[in-house]
Amino acid sequence: MNSPYVNEEPAEHRRFARHLKALEAVAEVSEAELVAAVLRDEDAAMANSAVLRHLDRRAAGLLAGPRFTAWAQALAEVIARRGFLTLRLREWTLLHTIALGGPWDAESLTGASDWLQRRVTSTDEITSVEALRVLATQARTRRVRHAASVRLRHAGRLD
Template identity: 65%
Template sequence: MTSPHADEEPAEHGRFARYLQALEAVAEADEIALVAAVLRDQDTPMADSTVGRLLDRRAADLLTNVKFTVWAQNLTEVIADRTFLTLRLREWTLLRTIALGEPWTAEELTGATDWFQRMAATTQIAPSPKALSLLAESGRTRRVRNAASQQLRHRDQSN
């Protein structure tokens, strides 16, 4: 037997879509306030997922931009009690560090999540040959090791 409401979308799906739309259109100056409002939603996993999408989009857009640091600092204050979001922002910051040629450690790279290692091995923002070599040798998954090896071969052919 089917429910008379079987075709209705759950309320959190509608809120999720509205939040995504609002975060896509929000002015830069109002972004952090909107993120804080989304994170107050009673459905924590949905709110985290929504903000995670914004975080990934904005971090990718700002990765080598000087605005990244201030944006990340402001966002850190709002997401401080959200473990997943805090980790993701930390890893985007590490990816930025590598992309800009700033100091990083092998432990940071090899201890990072599978997601981060895939990003570092496949990003179009040229990661350091040292990072790619480390991932080609010590990446956690075969996919990461292969991607890093392929990036290194591509670099060698381009030079």
């Protein structure tokens, strides 16, 4: 019986929760295969959202570590046809490069999304004075410019 008064969670909500739970528990060796399976779900928006949450959680955990690059390369192959997921992984890779003091350019940072610019100013692993200086003067939003300036002041590096 279909009744508007029955408080039943929609099927896609249940699948979303199952996907998140499976992605959280997956072994690293099976991760790419599971991500690909989730992306085959009939509800593409829901699948992308589940994978995005997983990608953000895993990338944050691996950010300053040595396994990030191999993980990102493996995931890049699986999400290659998903524009937003590819962009987010590319931005996590830029964040990883900045966190490790690798080579990056100001144009990549100033051309990145507001999400990435906010992340640079709020992530403890990012200690790059150069990145904070770029954002203090060239970030797209006043919020990010302010946050970068505050971090520079606290570091005693506002020149």
